[in-house]
Amino acid sequence: MNLMPETAFDNAIARLREMPGGESAYQQKLQMIGLAKMLREWRKGAGYTQSQLATLMETSQSVIARLESFDNEHAPNIDTISAFARHCKRHLLLGATVRDVAVGDIVQPQKDHLLAL
Numbered sequence: 001m002n003l004m005p006e007t008a009f010d011n012a013i014a015r016l017r018e019m020p021g022g023e024s025a026y027q028q029k030l031q032m033i034g035l036a037k038m039l040r041e042w043r044k045g046a047g048y049t050q051s052q053l054a055t056l057m058e059t060s061q062s063v064i065a066r067l068e069s070f071d072n073e074h075a076p077n078i079d080t081i082s083a084f085a086r087h088c089k090r091h092l093l094l095g096a097t098v099r100d101v102a103v104g105d106i107v108q109p110q111k112d113h114l115l116a117l
Contacts, residue, residue, distance in 0.1 A: 011027070020066075032070070032075065033070050035072050035075070035076075035081075036067070036068050036069055037070075037082055039067050039068050039081075040068040041092050042084065042085065042088035043064070043068070043084075043088055045088065046087070046088040046089050046090075047088075048088070050064040050065055050068070053084075053087060053088070056087045057083055057084065057087055067080070067084065078094070091116050092116070093116055094116075
């Protein structure tokens with residue numbers, strides 16, 4: 001079985017991840033991509049365009065686009081994410097568990113430590 005990357009892009013990513021701090025930067029970028037995808041899904045699920053959501057949030061369409069961008073270099077603050085969730089008819093839950101517990105395996109006592117924003 002060949003586990004080596006097959007494309008030039010994959011090779012470049014693999015080399016960057018091997019550099020000092022590269023794996024950490026890669027994981028942070030994956031989190032930002034996941035957040036951007038989630039925000040876009042929330043907005044679309046609520047049936048809003050970026051402009052409509054921007055009006056509800058009293059901001060501009062470009063701010064919404066930046067929040068949904070995979071290239072966003074700065075993580076939005078918790079107040080912004082909370083407002084985004086609220087206007088998309090979502091509950092934002094904040095909590096933590098030990099790293100070796102899968103999210104799907106969270107049991108009720110652990111769920112009691114979630115904070116709804």
